[in-house]
Amino acid sequence: MVLGDGMIPQVVDSVRDLGAIMDNRLRFDIHINQIVTRAHRLANLIHKCFTSRDSSTLMRAFFSYIRPLLEYASGVWSPYSVGQVTKIEAVLQNVSCVVVFNTLNG
Numbered sequence: 001m002v003l004g005d006g007m008i009p010q011v012v013d014s015v016r017d018l019g020a021i022m023d024n025r026l027r028f029d030i031h032i033n034q035i036v037t038r039a040h041r042l043a044n045l046i047h048k049c050f051t052s053r054d055s056s057t058l059m060r061a062f063f064s065y066i067r068p069l070l071e072y073a074s075g076v077w078s079p080y081s082v083g084q085v086t087k088i089e090a091v092l093q094n095v096s097c098v099v100v101f102n103t104l105n106g
Contacts, residue, residue, distance in 0.1 A: 020073045028077035032084050039066050039091040043098070053102040062095050 014023045014030050021031035046061050070088060079085045 018073060018076075020077050022077075028079075029084070031077050032079060032087060035069055035072075036087045036091055039069050040094065042066055042069065043091065043095050047098050053105075055099050055103040058095075058099045058102060062099075066091070066095060 012024065014021050020028065021034065022028055023030055043062075043066055046058070046065065050058065050061060052058075070091065079088060
């Protein structure tokens with residue numbers, strides 16, 4: 001297939017469009033893996049850097065920094081397999097465990 005000006009389109013494994021990564025099978029596994037990794041790193045960074053162990057402060061940080069990362073364009077890449085949902089829920093479980101642990105030991 002040749003385009004109008006003689007250029008031949010490339011075949012790529014994945015493409016990023018408006019921040020969401022889609023592979024050549026029209027799946028969002030790469031995107032979900034990336035955002036889950038980034039969310040885990042950010043949750044650990046918040047846990048290490050925040051001096052306050054107040055549960056409301058940690059929850060506010062979660063709602064401000066981590067949740068938007070997990071929810072951005074979720075209408076497009078909506079997880080449909082059990083594995084994808086489990087990965088995303090693992091981030092939420094990690095954050096809630098940190099908040100509960102800090103509240104009890106604070």
